[in-house]
Structures are given as C-alpha cells and as structure tokens.
C-alpha cells in the first residue's frame with residue numbers, strides 16, 4: 001500500500017491506472033468539524049463508487065473539484081445523516097440539473113428504510129401528476145446486490161465494473177442490542193476481498209475476525225471513538241483485538257480531539273489514524 005496526499009488546487013480524478021484506490025473525503029465522526037465525515041470514494045481503472053454521502057459530502061467533493069453529479073455509483077451503509085445527509089442534493093441535482101440518475105446499490109429492505117424514513121420528505125412531492133408523486137427509482141437507478149447464502153451473517157455482493165463489493169450487516173444501533181440481527185440496518189463493506197471497511201459499528205470482534213478468516217484482508221479501516229460507551233467501537237475496546245489484526249488496522253470516524261490520542265493509537269499497535277484527502281493505493 002502506498003499513500004499520497006491530494007494535490008490542493010487540482011481536480012480529483014474518478015479514474016486511474018487500474019490500481020485499487022481508496023480516498024476518504026472525510027475521516028470524522030458524525031459531529032466532527034475539522035475533517036468532514038467518514039465517506040469513502042473508491043476508484044479503480046474507469047470505475048468508481050462512493051460509500052456514503054453525508055451532510056458535508058457535497059462540500060468535501062467541491063473541495064476536490066467535483067460536483068455531486070459527477071458521482072455515478074453510490075452505496076449507503078446506514079441512515080445517520082453523516083452517511084446520507086448529502087443524498088437529497090444528489091437526488092435533486094441529478095433529476096433537475098444534470099438530468100441523470102446515478103446508480104444506487106441497495107438491498108430491497110434498506111431501500112424502504114432510506115426512502116420512507118429519510119429521503120421521501122424532501123424528494124417525493126417535487127412533482128405530482130394525476131395524484132402520483134415521485135418514487136426512489138425516479139431519482140436513482142436501483143441495482144440489487146446478491147445475497148450470499150453461504151455466509152452466516154447477512155452479506156451481499158456485487159460488482160461496480162472492476163470493483164468487487166461485499167456488504168455485511170453490522171451492530172451499530174441501538175447500544176442495547178446484542179447482535180447484528182437485533183440492530184437497526186447498518187452495513188460494512190469488503191472491497192475486492194482485500195480491504196475491510198466497517199463503517200459505523202460497535203465493538204464486534206466476531207465481525208472482524210470472521211471476515212479476516214474468510215477473505216485475504218490486507219488492511220482494515222475501522223470505526224473508532226476515543227471514549228468507551230455508546231454506538232461506536234472505542235479505542236480501548238479495539239485494543240482487545242489480536243496483534244496481527246491491529247497492525248493492519250487504520251482507525252477512522254474519529255473526533256476532533258485526535259491529536260491527544262495519537263500516542264495511544266501508536267502504543268496499542270494500530271497502523272494509525274486514517275488520513276483525510278489522501279490517496280490509499282493498493
């Protein structure tokens with residue numbers, strides 16, 4: 001893996017030489033003010049997909065020279081606003097300005113949650129014809145991932161051109177739920193069977209250990225907060241993972257006070273904090 005910072009003043013390219021490239025538009029927690037929200041752009045050859053589009057995502061894309069309408073493929077991990085808050089802008093600019101529908105990779109169960117509980121209020125009533133209002137599929141080209149029946153935890157897979165994605169259910173909210181089955185909808189992602197990105201999850205060692213056993217995971221980007229309790233994995237909880245896992249784990253979705261925890265991150269043997277606006281090349 002190599003890293004290279006984004007060249008300020010240039011436009012981020014949505015294509016590359018064919019290597020797998022990860023670019024975090026932000027690395028912050030839901031309420032971070034210093035480094036945007038944890039939304040991940042994946043680029044490989046002629047293909048790209050944006051994993052999550054939070055409230056600050058359109059601004060983050062603007063900072064790298066891109067309108068939200070440049071993004072052709074989306075996958076959404078769950079419905080907190082740091083992951084979906086930019087989607088109304090995507091939907092409305094797509095329909096009324098760019099006049100195109102981006103692809104949304106989405107399981108049917110989650111489509112109902114995303115549309116009925118969040119997006120519908122700002123999107124559905126912008127047009128009405130003979131009593132019909134707009135639907136999710138008027139804004140997005142819906143693509144269903146396949147269910148992988150051979151994996152015990154609910155997992156889907158799909159391809160975006162040359163990019164392979166597997167999405168598995170995680171254990172994020174509420175903090176009282178003991179299992180992924182009893183948690184509200186949230187997912188992590190495996191990219192090309194090489195990279196595990198948990199997105200938001202509580203401490204769930206079985207998630208990390210089982211997928212690292214099933215797939216040749218080289219690098220893990222894991223949700224992390226600097227205090228224990230609530231709906232995210234904490235630094236001290238993650239310290240309980242095996243040495244070889246921590247050594248390839250970058251922490252992400254962290255708070256604005258990260259400087260005071262950098263020594264502890266190093267002391268515990270993690271690969272480090274994920275860097276914002278940095279090209280991670282594999």
Ligand SMILES: [Zn+2]
Pocket residue numbers: 029030038080082083200253
């Ligand atoms: Zn979040």
Ligand SMILES: [Zn+2]
Pocket residue numbers: 078080172200
């Ligand atoms: Zn969340």
